[in-house]
Amino acid sequence: MTQKIKNICCIGAGYVGGPTMAVIAQKCPEINVTVVDINEKRIAAWNDENVENIPIYEPGLPEVVKEARGRNLFFSTEVDAAIEKAEMIFISVNTPTKTYGIGKGMAADLKWIELCARQIARVSVTDKIVVEKSTLPVRTAEALKSILENTGNGVKFQILSNPEFLAEGTAIEDLMAPDRVLIGGDIDTVEGKEAVQTLVDVYAHWVNRDNILTTNVWSSELSKLTANAFLAQRVSSINALSELCEKTGADVTEVARAIGMDSRIGSKFLKSSVGFGGSCFQKDILNLVYIAKSFGLDEVADYWEQVIIMNDHQKRRFAANIVQTLFNTVSGKKITLLGWAFKKDTNDTRESAAIAVADHLLYEQSNVVIYDPKVTSEQIYTDMVYVNSRSEEENRDLLTVAIDPYEACQNSHAIAILTEWDEFKTYDWQKIYDHMLKPAFVFDGRNILDVKKLEEIGFVVNSIGKN
Numbered sequence: 001m002t003q004k005i006k007n008i009c010c011i012g013a014g015y016v017g018g019p020t021m022a023v024i025a026q027k028c029p030e031i032n033v034t035v036v037d038i039n040e041k042r043i044a045a046w047n048d049e050n051v052e053n054i055p056i057y058e059p060g061l062p063e064v065v066k067e068a069r070g071r072n073l074f075f076s077t078e079v080d081a082a083i084e085k086a087e088m089i090f091i092s093v094n095t096p097t098k099t100y101g102i103g104k105g106m107a108a109d110l111k112w113i114e115l116c117a118r119q120i121a122r123v124s125v126t127d128k129i130v131v132e133k134s135t136l137p138v139r140t141a142e143a144l145k146s147i148l149e150n151t152g153n154g155v156k157f158q159i160l161s162n163p164e165f166l167a168e169g170t171a172i173e174d175l176m177a178p179d180r181v182l183i184g185g186d187i188d189t190v191e192g193k194e195a196v197q198t199l200v201d202v203y204a205h206w207v208n209r210d211n212i213l214t215t216n217v218w219s220s221e222l223s224k225l226t227a228n229a230f231l232a233q234r235v236s237s238i239n240a241l242s243e244l245c246e247k248t249g250a251d252v253t254e255v256a257r258a259i260g261m262d263s264r265i266g267s268k269f270l271k272s273s274v275g276f277g278g279s280c281f282q283k284d285i286l287n288l289v290y291i292a293k294s295f296g297l298d299e300v301a302d303y304w305e306q307v308i309i310m311n312d313h314q315k316r317r318f319a320a321n322i323v324q325t326l327f328n329t330v331s332g333k334k335i336t337l338l339g340w341a342f343k344k345d346t347n348d349t350r351e352s353a354a355i356a357v358a359d360h361l362l363y364e365q366s367n368v369v370i371y372d373p374k375v376t377s378e379q380i381y382t383d384m385v386y387v388n389s390r391s392e393e394e395n396r397d398l399l400t401v402a403i404d405p406y407e408a409c410q411n412s413h414a415i416a417i418l419t420e421w422d423e424f425k426t427y428d429w430q431k432i433y434d435h436m437l438k439p440a441f442v443f444d445g446r447n448i449l450d451v452k453k454l455e456e457i458g459f460v461v462n463s464i465g466k467n
């Protein structure tokens with residue numbers, strides 16, 4: 001018999017916890033959903049009276065929050081209270097790449113996951129279903145189970161894996177109509193099967209049951225890493241070809257279209273770019289590589305590591321091409337970067353290719369000016385401190401954040417498009433050209449601009465994968 005869930009708690013009010021729980025609350029009005037976080041500022045922003053001020057920019061999210069917040073969706077810093085009350089607890093905390101110790105630079109740092117498990121064990125006085133929503137290395141559920149069972153109060157825990165496949169910028173669409181929902185559980189036991197079914201019933205409020213896939217826990221955990229590795233691999237594959245296109249006169253957009261029409265290949269994730277970013281692809285592939293290596297599977301590890309190597313190369317060569325094209329020196333030259341977020345329709349900048357490009361240009365002593373429609377200047381300066389040894393003061397001297405795109409481009413030698421924001425396509429490019437130094441260069445790292453039109457205006461245009 002499955003359990004009727006009345007209270008859900010989600011630990012972690014980030015890019016996944018926030019939108020995912022908002023949608024569950026909207027679709028399941030009879031379930032109270034409480035999202036908790038230790039970050040007081042973040043929770044305060046989620047509770048901001050003006051729903052446009054929630055901490056994550058995601059199209060469609062304010063409307064969902066507006067409908068459910070205060071009704072059956074709550075944001076709180078009272079973690080213990082929410083855990084105690086819930087029958088089902090989602091763990092949706094960050095699992096970044098380790099920056100210390102064994103596995104540094106590769107393995108996932110499970111510090112926050114373990115803290116959650118210990119807290120759940122300490123606080124729980126009734127049986128709970130604990131759901132791994134964070135992306136975790138295969139067999140993490142085993143460690144969770146051990147902590148919960150050995151440090152708990154004798155209550156029973158069922159552990160499920162329910163990885164999230166939403167992409168930022170389209171999170172609400174992805175959550176409303178997911179290609180599939182994946183639930184892994186201990187399907188060899190009656191209790192395990194019941195727990196899986198209980199979570200299936202939550203999703204079945206709006207997702208067709210045929211699209212809810214149930215597997216054993218290990219398949220579910222590994223499928224998430226695999227999905228991201230496959231997606232990233234496609235981007236690195238087309239980016240590898242983009243360099244060959246530039247040498248041969250082939251056009252990478254035409255090549256992508258031609259191969260994408262083969263139904264066995266498919267057209268998605270074939271957009272050549274300055275390099276993929278985001279908090280997931282690199283971290284999850286490094287994690288996969290680490291796991292493979294730890295089993296002695298060196299060929300498997302090397303195969304997947306190449307996806308990252310190619311991506312780093314793509315970012316580096318984009319920046320190097322700017323320097324080379326600008327007569328081998330950008331020292332003292334104003335270069336405008338349009339876009340800082342790792343993709344359009346998000347204010348997330350984690351691992352954004354723009355960070356690497358800006359860093360390279362600063363080493364060449366360029367005067368870099370950045371404009372992004374959704375990213376704050378604080379965030380940009382914070383990102384720069386993380387990637388280099390310059391102090392924040394030095395970064396503030398060398399790098400300017402503009403609030404107006406036309407001003408950002410004024411007296412520039414070159415513009416580089418680093419995020420595919422739609423608004424860039426609507427700019428008055430003639431006006432921009434008129435106020436730039438000549439020759440005026442555009443480096444389109446996203447292939448979004450009309451090259452012919454720009455060239456007619458007088459720009460010298462460099463696009464990824466075209467010569």
Ligand code: NAD
Nearest residue numbers: 012013014015016037038039092093094095112134135164
């Ligand atoms: P995030 O950093 O935006 O959010 C994580 C939140 O967890 C933070 O606000 C942090 O303060 C909070 N937290 C950490 N430890 C806590 C604790 N002990 N108690 C309470 N709160 C705590 O991260 P995210 O982007 O939402 O990612 C979360 C997980 O989901 C990661 O494992 C990630 O790999 C996975 N994931 C992310 C995406 C994505 O698009 N961002 C997509 C799919 C899966």
Ligand code: UDX
Nearest residue numbers: 164165166167168269270271273276277278280342343
């Ligand atoms: C990814 C996965 O798509 C999602 O399923 C998972 O849950 C989290 O990780 P996300 O990182 O939010 O989502 O965005 P995604 O659309 O996958 O883009 C990742 C990066 O690849 C971005 O920098 C994007 O610009 C780049 N990209 C994507 C390309 O360069 N070319 C493409 O064709 C597609």
